[in-house]
Amino acid sequence: MTVLASVSLATFLVTGLAATQFRSQPLPPSNRLARDEALRQSVNQLEDQNRALKAQVQALQAEIKAGEDESARRSSAVQQVKAQLDDQRLTAGLTALHGPGLTITLHDGANPNDPTDQSLGWTIHYQDLQDIVNLLWASGAEAIAVNGQRVGPSSAFHYAGVNILVNNASRLSGPYTVSVLGNPSNLANGLGDPDQLAELKSRNRIYRLGLSWQRSTRLSVPAYEATFLVKYAQPLG
Numbered sequence: 723m724t725v726l727a728s729v730s731l732a733t734f735l736v737t738g739l740a741a742t743q744f745r746s747q748p749l750p751p752s753n754r755l756a757r758d759e760a761l762r763q764s765v766n767q768l769e770d771q772n773r774a775l776k777a778q779v780q781a782l783q784a785e786i787k788a789g790e791d792e793s794a795r796r797s798s799a800v801q802q803v804k805a806q807l808d809d810q811r812l813t814a815g816l817t818a819l820h821g822p823g824l825t826i827t828l829h830d831g832a833n834p835n836d837p838t839d840q841s842l843g844w845t846i847h848y849q850d851l852q853d854i855v856n857l858l859w860a861s862g863a864e865a866i867a868v869n870g871q872r873v874g875p876s877s878a879f880h881y882a883g884v885n886i887l888v889n890n891a892s893r894l895s896g897p898y899t900v901s902v903l904g905n906p907s908n909l910a911n912g913l914g915d916p917d918q919l920a921e922l923k924s925r926n927r928i929y930r931l932g933l934s935w936q937r938s939t940r941l942s943v944p945a946y947e948a949t950f951l952v953k954y955a956q957p958l959g
Contacts, residue, residue, distance in 0.1 A: 814946065816946055822903070822905070824901075824904075824941075826933075826934070828850065831844035831925065831930045846898060849879075851900070862905055862908045868900050872946040873946075902941075903941060910937065
């Protein structure tokens with residue numbers, strides 16, 4: 723039962739009780755003055771009771787209004803915190819995204835089978851992926867994934883045997899596909915800059931190592947799924 727329904731029922735019971743008392747009030751039939759006085763007293767009592775009930779109803783209504791206002795304020799605060807959290811999740815790469823960008827493909831080149839060539843220049847190294855990712859960030863990339871693994875602020879590339887390890891957990895093997903969201907023209911200009919990735923482009927010419935990119939109006943990258951390793955940093959305060 724709601725508060726207003728309870729108040730209405732209380733009003734009905736009090737009014738009914740007062741009316742019953744009024745009808746059962748013993749009055750001398752011959753005494754008109756006594757009867758009029760009894761009527762006035764009964765009316766005054768009913769008016770006093772009605773005023774008290776109205777005051778109670780108004781007080782309850784004020785409490786309900788205050789509760790509704792507080793609930794609205796809390797709801798607004800919760801929405802603001804949620805929006806801030808969504809922004810932080812977006813920045814950390816914890817949200818899957820889609821939009822325009824580039825698809826970059828890399829693959830190993832031809833082994834020259836030259837015993838004097840110990841450079842392994844025909845293979846894609848983890849430094850190549852790292853250099854490309856850093857260049858893409860500098861060119862305005864908003865989200866990057868390598869072979870379906872989201873690259874976040876703490877991502878790093880290492881060797882893991884013959885494979886490349888990213889995010890301290892996922893092994894990557896060639897060919898490598900880099901999906902990047904951002905302005906396609908700016909990203910392509912960054913990759914095409916002759917002063918950038920000079921060593922990789924040189925190996926591309928010598929060993930026919932694969933390095934190409936294609937623009938797209940709609941690409942998607944998954945959310946970051948690895949763990950964040952924080953060993954030494956501590957929150958301030």
